[in-house]
Amino acid sequence: MPKGAAYRFKENKEDNTPDSITIPALVSLIPKELNIKAEIFDETIEKFNKESINADIVVISAMTSTIHRAYTYADYFRSKGIPVVIGGVHATFNPDEVSEHADSVICGIAVHTFPQLLMDFKADKMQKIYKQGEIDFKNTPFPDRNAYAEKNIKPEEIHGIQATYGCKNVCEFCVQPYVCNGCHQRPVEDVLEEIKQTQSEFLEFYDPNLFQNQEYAYKLCEAMIPLNKKWGAPTSINILNNTELLQVASKSGLIAVLVGFESVNQKSLLKINKGFNRVNHFVEAVQKFQNHDIAVFGSFVLGLDEDDENIFQQTYDFLEEVPINMPRFTINTPFPGTEFYRKMKADGRIIEDNWGMYDCSHVVIQPANMHPEDLQQGFYELCNAVYEDKSDEDLHHYYKELPNYTRDVVVDCSDI
Numbered sequence: 001m002p003k004g005a006a007y008r009f010k011e012n013k014e015d016n017t018p019d020s021i022t023i024p025a026l027v028s029l030i031p032k033e034l035n036i037k038a039e040i041f042d043e044t045i046e047k048f049n050k051e052s053i054n055a056d057i058v059v060i061s062a063m064t065s066t067i068h069r070a071y072t073y074a075d076y077f078r079s080k081g082i083p084v085v086i087g088g089v090h091a092t093f094n095p096d097e098v099s100e101h102a103d104s105v106i107c108g109i110a111v112h113t114f115p116q117l118l119m120d121f122k123a124d125k126m127q128k129i130y131k132q133g134e135i136d137f138k139n140t141p142f143p144d145r146n147a148y149a150e151k152n153i154k155p156e157e158i159h160g161i162q163a164t165y166g167c168k169n170v171c172e173f174c175v176q177p178y179v180c181n182g183c184h185q186r187p188v189e190d191v192l193e194e195i196k197q198t199q200s201e202f203l204e205f206y207d208p209n210l211f212q213n214q215e216y217a218y219k220l221c222e223a224m225i226p227l228n229k230k231w232g233a234p235t236s237i238n239i240l241n242n243t244e245l246l247q248v249a250s251k252s253g254l255i256a257v258l259v260g261f262e263s264v265n266q267k268s269l270l271k272i273n274k275g276f277n278r279v280n281h282f283v284e285a286v287q288k289f290q291n292h293d294i295a296v297f298g299s300f301v302l303g304l305d306e307d308d309e310n311i312f313q314q315t316y317d318f319l320e321e322v323p324i325n326m327p328r329f330t331i332n333t334p335f336p337g338t339e340f341y342r343k344m345k346a347d348g349r350i351i352e353d354n355w356g357m358y359d360c361s362h363v364v365i366q367p368a369n370m371h372p373e374d375l376q377q378g379f380y381e382l383c384n385a386v387y388e389d390k391s392d393e394d395l396h397h398y399y400k401e402l403p404n405y406t407r408d409v410v411v412d413c414s415d416i
Helices: 022-028 064-079 089-093 095-099 113-122 188-197 214-227 237-241 243-251 266-271 279-291 311-321 339-346 372-387 393-404
Strands: 058-061 084-087 104-107 129-131 202-205 230-235 254-262 295-302 326-331
Touching: 022 058, 058 064, 064 084, 064 089, 084 089, 089 095, 089 104, 095 104, 104 113, 113 129, 188 214, 214 243, 230 237, 237 243, 237 254, 237 279, 254 279, 266 279, 279 295, 295 311, 295 372, 311 372, 326 372, 372 393
Parallel strands: 058 084, 084 104, 104 129, 202 230, 230 254, 254 295, 295 326
Antiparallel strands: none
């Protein structure tokens, strides 16, 4: 699994544990009857030499910002006669591009397609593209939390879990409404059984919005109460309209939420189809979460079309007033293959064509109301100013280091 420059393994990092459950999930989907021995490589946790890898088939999962690294690995292995499979968000939206570097491409959720691909490979009939169809999550194997055992990473250190996929909201910049081809839910009973088997005392749900189906979320939270786990999850502020759901979630161990506030500019929220977020309700929303002992991680997107150079000071002033526990910032980014990207391309606003820069920390489109350089510098300065007084030293260090990840550093694949 390739990673961007800021996230790759570093000797001096205190935490080099995996930041997703993609690899454990894929390992669990390998049909046992095929007797396949899986060896994993993850740039989050290790440095490795591609020349040392001897395989019958190589499977790579990559995001847009790491897809060129994936291509570099893939081109090497294919030059050695080893077939390569590539999946992930970028592959889902751009299968034709990805297929130029891969023998097979997986689009969408791989619950059914990955096992089928491996069986086809064994039968020497692997297809060029596998597309997600109808999904039955019942009795789907749980992620193999022993997948990293040979990397000295314990099962309890793999604390991610996912109960739902997709999102019914259609925020302009977000890929979630489309990448999963609809909204999907695992059976509550299966999620509970996975939680029971998970050794970690804290669980992080990777769902785009665990609470979008409030009936499902209530059933899940109520059943989690006896399990005595602490957990966090993404949500919209709409959960606050359901007091009973908020109470049962808190009782079940919810201690942190990631809320997409997105902007302190109401015009920007309307423009990106997130008008249900009301800036004048944000203070009350944060207080409601915190009154239930739930910490609030808030995400903000900078450089939206209604933003000008004042957005940085406005955001800083808002965060001085509203005690969000952990704000996070990204730059408005249209991902290739999406309608948003096609719109920006048609309007002549794409100013960066190297996908490595599409990491949500670099300006890749011409902002509507400011210069690209002003957006980039304002982003850096806001991140540093907000985290200067925060207790999380790791995040402050990360944001302080961001200006060092210039274009030549970010797009460089010469270390492969």
